[in-house]
Amino acid sequence: MEIMSAREAADKWGISQRRVAVLCSENRIANAEMIGNMWVMPSNAKKPIDARSTRYASIDSNIVKSFLKWAGGKGQLLKEIEKYYPFEDGNITKYAEPFAGGGAVLFDVLSKYDLKEIYISDINAELINTYRIIRDSIDALIEILLHLQNDFVPLDTDERKKYYINKRERFNDLKVNGDENINIEKAALMIFLNKTCFNGLFRVNKKGLFNVPMGAYKNPLICDENNLRAVSEKLQKVTIVCGDYRKSAEFIDKNTFVYFDPPYRPLTETASFTAYTENLFNDEEQIELAEFVESMHKKGAKLSLVHLFGLSKINRNYIQKGREIRRNMKRMKKVLSIVLSLAMILTSITVYN
Numbered sequence: 001m002e003i004m005s006a007r008e009a010a011d012k013w014g015i016s017q018r019r020v021a022v023l024c025s026e027n028r029i030a031n032a033e034m035i036g037n038m039w040v041m042p043s044n045a046k047k048p049i050d051a052r053s054t055r056y057a058s059i060d061s062n063i064v065k066s067f068l069k070w071a072g073g074k075g076q077l078l079k080e081i082e083k084y085y086p087f088e089d090g091n092i093t094k095y096a097e098p099f100a101g102g103g104a105v106l107f108d109v110l111s112k113y114d115l116k117e118i119y120i121s122d123i124n125a126e127l128i129n130t131y132r133i134i135r136d137s138i139d140a141l142i143e144i145l146l147h148l149q150n151d152f153v154p155l156d157t158d159e160r161k162k163y164y165i166n167k168r169e170r171f172n173d174l175k176v177n178g179d180e181n182i183n184i185e186k187a188a189l190m191i192f193l194n195k196t197c198f199n200g201l202f203r204v205n206k207k208g209l210f211n212v213p214m215g216a217y218k219n220p221l222i223c224d225e226n227n228l229r230a231v232s233e234k235l236q237k238v239t240i241v242c243g244d245y246r247k248s249a250e251f252i253d254k255n256t257f258v259y260f261d262p263p264y265r266p267l268t269e270t271a272s273f274t275a276y277t278e279n280l281f282n283d284e285e286q287i288e289l290a291e292f293v294e295s296m297h298k299k300g301a302k303l304s305l306v307h308l309f310g311l312s313k314i315n316r317n318y319i320q321k322g323r324e325i326r327r328n329m330k331r332m333k334k335v336l337s338i339v340l341s342l343a344m345i346l347t348s349i350t351v352y353n
Helices: 006-013 017-025 076-085 105-112 124-134 136-151 157-177 180-196 225-237 246-249 283-298 313-326 333-337 340-348
Strands: 003-005 033-035 038-042 094-097 116-122 238-242 254-261 302-306 349-352
Touching: 003 006, 006 038, 006 283, 017 038, 038 254, 076 105, 076 302, 094 313, 105 116, 105 225, 116 124, 116 246, 124 136, 124 238, 124 283, 136 180, 157 180, 180 246, 225 238, 246 283, 254 283, 283 302, 283 340
Parallel strands: 094 116, 094 254, 116 238, 254 302
Antiparallel strands: 003 038, 033 038, 302 349
16 A cells, blocks of 8 residues: 655645644544654545534525624624615615625625625725635635645644734735735735634724734634635625725615615724724714715615714714713723614614615
């Protein structure tokens, strides 16, 4: 019987030698054995299916979820938000989400309704690139993500930190100097960093460089292959735009449901939660958004605005509540926890019929 070493298996299967050793130690490679200090196995041994890439497989293939962890995402609030979906009468056949973010509501809508046209946009170029790559180049993306997962997970904490910093520097280099030929790598790094960074934050400094430190995760699922493929299928008919929310005006008409979930207004001048791009979404931007929402309402569109602290006339019904919270809460995390309560949800969803 011909045999091969762990190194030869790693080269053959496109994974790290350390990962091969882990698979051998878990008895997941038939007839593998330790000789001296080296694992060997039959040369015709098959690469085991990585259980980590299938552990979250959906029972219902129609159900998809966000492919990113996203600070401020509305995944936990979907049961409340879906009460405002206006699709029952059949007149609303289009959906627009001008602040795509992690897409929790988008994927909920895609899972439940078969609409004629769907439009999403965001000013975060790296995020939009990732949406497009998942839609258009899913196989190549998954191949890179599996490499990243197999390389990163077996490492100890110190090695992980070095690996993470290296990939963060590579991502920032692509962010600043990238070209069309490396968009797939940049998308893979976006997902990798999101799954391994602190709390899934996307934060950049004034130079536009991603600067979130590594998080503490024992066994992060970097490549959720089943969900990514399901997301790719759902995104095939979605128009994906990198740009300001105002670009959605041409798409929006009386047959459109528009879900607005803009960045939160900074609680203080030094608050960095909204450092989502180099440009903060300040009071002036909030007011301009309010005027845009009103103009879309006049076009006859169905609108839902989910927000925390606004300064516009549209949001007066809950601004006082926001002021009370700001006076009593010293930290943003305490404020955000309030959002999860039903009372706060009901005061922060404005619906225009």
